[in-house]
Amino acid sequence: MADWIQNLMDSMGYFGILFLMIVENVFPPIPSELIMPSAGFAAARGDMNLVVVVLMGTLGSVLGTLPLYYLGRAFGEKRLMEWADKHGKWLTLSGKDIKQADDWFDRHGTKAVLFGRMVPGIRSLLSLPAGMSEMPMVKFLIYSAIGSALWSGALATAGYLLGENYDQVEQYIGPASRIILGVVVIAAVVWFIRRRQAAGRNEA
Template sequence: MAEWVQNVMETFGYAGILLLMIVENLFPPIPSELILPSAGFAASRGSLNVVIVLVVATLGSVIGTLPLYYIGRAFGEEKLVAWADKHGKWLTLRGKDIRQADDWFDRHGTKAVLFGRMIPGIRSLLSLPAGMSEMPLPKFLTYSAIGSGIWAALLIGAGYLLGEHYDRVEQYISPISRVILVLLVVGVVVWFVRRRREQAAGA
């Protein structure tokens, strides 16, 4: 994977970084913690300008958030509420739960997008609830750009400083990403089990 990423950058330059960051948001198995340090390493060799790399990487990351954002907008709160009330019983999911989640995102969505864009494992997924809660697009793009820019700067800087050892960044961050995903899955399972027990107790 690392060699393929390097080949894309060497062949297409800044356009390659832009494309990789767009794809990374849609297909998380191509991680930014590999792409961005590699771009930083390329900049350290003088083949790319580090400032332009940062701008292009941030732009690609923001563009990559849009498909999932618009998918979330297409479904929207009311459609999800109607679906949950009709079909969500097997998931112990009610329309009320959707509204509560949407209310939470309305209150804390800006912070969730800003800081969530810097958390491996969930940074791409946050676009869906942002779209579902109908967060205004300018606000979504602004906070996505800030969070993505900080994340990109950290990883590009690490790759720049580590030079040929840039791949160590992914080696350190990948386990963190897996832990976060496992915790998310465990959290969903715990919530599901508790709801089942509450339903059984109330029956």
């Protein structure tokens, strides 16, 4: 994959970075931990400008958040609450749970988007609850842009400094992203089991 990413950027230049970072947010198996360090290495070779690399990476990352954001907006809190009350019993999920989660995101959503954009494994998924909670578009874009700029800048700079060893960035961050995603999945499973147990006790 590293060779394919590098070849795409060699042929498309800055627009290759833009395209790859948009796709990365929709299709996470193409990791930013490989895209941006590779672009940083291209800047170190003198083929690109590091500042423009970071700007294009940030722009692509922000644009890539929009499909999931609008998907969340399409569902919305009200529709999701109605669905949970009708069909969420097997998940022990109710409209009240959706309301509580939405209220939490209303209070902490800006911090979640800002810092979540720098957390591999979940950075692209945060757009969905942001849309569901109807976070204002301008606020969502601002905090997404700040978090994405910090993330893209750090990765591109690492690739710039590491040179031909830029792929070491993905070797370190890749396992971390899988661990984080695994922790999220385990937490969701534990929550589901506990809710099922609590529901069983209440019925008894």
